[in-house]
Amino acid sequence: MAGHTRNTGGGGSARRTFLTGAGVGAAAAALGLPATGRAAAEPGAPATVAVLGGGVAGLTAAHELAERGFAVTVYERRALGGKARSMDVPDSARGGRRPLPAEHGFRFIPGIYHNLPDTMRRIPFPGNAHGVWDNLVAPPEMSFARTGREDLRAPLPWPGHRGAQLTLDEIRRALTALLETASNIPPHEVAYFVGRLVVFLTSCAERRDDTWESLPWWDFTGADRMSDDYRRILAVGVTRNIVATKAEEASTRTVASLLEAFVFNALGRGADGPLDRILDAPTNEAWIDPWTDHLTSLGVEFRIGWTVREVTYGSGRVTGVVAEDPGGARRTVTAEHYISAMPVEHARRTWGPALRAADPQLARCDALRTDWMTGIQFYLTESAPLLRGHLNLVDSPWSLTAIQQAEHWPGRDFAADYGDGTAVNCLSVDISEWDKEGVLYGRTAKQCTRDQVAREVWAQLKAALNDTGRTVLKDSALHSWYLDPGVSGLGTPHPVNDDELLIHPVGTLHNRPTARTLVPNFYLSGDYVSVDIDLATMEGANASARQAVNALLDRVGSAAPRCTVTPLFEAPELAPLRRHDRLRYRLGLRNVFDLG
Known part of the structure; x- marks a missing residue:
């Protein structure tokens, strides 16, 4: 037994x-x-x-x-x-439909993963040659959504990707955002950031585990002396919004290792698939x-x-x-x-x-430390004219990330399959910052009631998306919302989150x-x-x-085969530089590219 x-x-x-x-x-x-x-x-x-x-x-x-x-x-x-599961919104089903689908937070299965996809291939699914792995789909783009400025829109190229279909107005806005960002991050700051990545890429394992594990990402990137756009996108945008850790304390080893993996994934090196993948139905x-x-x-x-x-x-x-x-x-x-x-x-x-x-x-x-990173879903009676992919709202006080899901679920007619038949899409949002004041009530997310959290998130979404002459999100299209039930006691002195996320300050x-x-x-x-x-x-x-x-x-002493554990990809052409850095590290010298 x-x-x-x-x-x-x-x-x-x-x-x-x-x-x-x-x-x-x-x-x-x-x-x-x-x-x-x-x-x-x-x-x-x-x-x-x-x-x-x-x-x-x-x-x-x-x-x-x-x-x-x-x-x-x-x-x-x-x-x-x-935390990976999806769940039903209570009492939301009508007319023989399924309940509206909710989740702790949207699922993201990038191509840097190898072990999880291997497991997914071994889970049978009707009609799929590669099991549930075949249920992964790749959004063609993502965006850094700016408040008060055009959003920075980035394609996610991959062999076989047709790419997003853009209108003339969307192309104009994308070019405007690119030029705005290019003009607001001075060339010497871009060069400095690239130089810091080169230092990390060529660092040996010992230097990563010691020096870079002990140094906050904020300090490694020199964020305190750089422009606001540099800090927002390159320091904060890849830490608080993605891994729920403050850039001022996040381990450089953790953040830079992630960036390294994503860079090689985007280049098609050592990847299981596209940079960004999500499931084609509720989890x-x-x-x-x-x-x-x-x-x-x-x-x-x-x-x-x-x-x-x-x-x-x-x-x-x-x-x-x-x-x-x-x-x-x-x-x-x-x-x-x-x-x-x-x-x-x-x-x-x-x-x-x-x-x-x-x-x-x-x-x-x-x-080990944990923090709050929790999801809320907004159900819409009209699909919003958003890009087909993830949004990173880098200027939002509560560090929001989001994705509109129905267009990524090709086998589902959202209105016909879920809820009462009037909701046609789900905008799934992750809240990564729960301890900063919002824009509506002047309170942190933990100090707000559940209803106030929903109103505050909706307001921050609109501030970032309805800010350049377009009405992307309409109040009239908001059907309902659902906040992760693992959160309780909001608005009281002792809020509780049953599903916190491990964070990575230095030394973790x-x-x-x-x-x-x-x-x-x-x-x-x-x-x-x-x-x-x-x-x-x-x-x-x-x-x-x-x-x-x-x-x-x-x-x-089992004779059974051992489980395969696939490490992150390492570019073989960098191996000689890392060996050289190991020698320098053991001699107490800085990385040869580390000019300060």
Whole structure:
């Protein structure tokens, strides 16, 4: 059995289902394994694993383990998919339609990802040769939306892209924005920024992990002595709006590594696909539901509504997990192995003093910081004349990013499929700054009520998009809105966000744990675990789960193939320069291109 529970506080015992032999046999055959590999604790019995958390990390771990013949049970307190899931807007369905689709925040699966796309290819989807991976579509453009000025519109070229179809007026506006930005960022500032990127590109790993991990992006780019446009686009635009970290404290290593990966992605180097990719339907329809169906066919069991309270430790091992079942009864879950796949702010609460003492890296996780980056959706009765892609509203006080979704869902008629038939599109917006005053109420987002947050975001959207003689967003077209239900207590002294995001101030790298712990049957998985992509992402969650499974396979001496973990692309032509920089670093010298 994949796990055992005993009642420690009342309530009935959980129903158990045995591993589906046919599903596991098929997966094992695909991997070239016997049905149970050599992972079983005794002949003929698959080893049991309790996966704590059903987000991307937990589902990935369950997927890799089930394909290798383990008996897996996933314990999830809320809903499978975690922060990646889509959800229904309550009481919004009419006339046989589905409820309006909502989400914690819009999904973004760039071509720099390799591990997550590999998993997506292995999730069957009707009519798709490459599984749910074929549900990815590539927006042809993106924009830095400026307040009071024309928006800077950027095409996202990729072989096979037809590109966005533009009107004469849109072409005029795009050229105006390009020339405005070019004239407002002096040439010497552009040259300086490019020079700083060259320094990072040619820096060895030791310099990145030490010097650049310790230096804020703001200081690395010299933002305090540059023009406003330089700061807005090149310092703030790639930090607060994308990774929810303030440029003044964000690790240069984290930000520059991301930029490096995106630059090579745009050049078609080492990429899984286009720079910008999104799903062609609500996340659960396009990805999460097919995934959980596939895992069920492999014998994975799910316990939804189970809240992990403590990972218990004794005699050098994890002895069980104390969890509350959906009825509130406390139970002890037991298995041979345990993978903690919860977000760090939830996981570290479950690690008691004895477990922390067994592996010091668990205590270091207390130093990891999280912040708010939360989504709100606006449903429209008229599609807004926006570009086909993501908007980065770099001048908005609350650091908004957005995308209008229906035009990217070619298999869906939004009005016919969702809601009451009058909403034709969904403008999905991420709010990255919750501690600065807005433009309507003079309050931070945390100080506003939910209704005030919606009004404030709508006002900031209009300020950025209705500012140059066009009415892009109409009040009359606003059907309704939905704010992530993980946020509560807004407008009170103690607001709560159940779904915070790991941020990356300087020094974060050195507090991120490895997937393998010193406890022989306990492993870590999640976007806070140390992996090659130094950013809180679904890719990081997926890669960490693969590393956790590999550590488990090593521990039990399994003959099963190890999970492939693909690192970020490194340009081979830069390798000699990085080797040279390693020598300079060890001699205490600056990078040869670092002119200050």
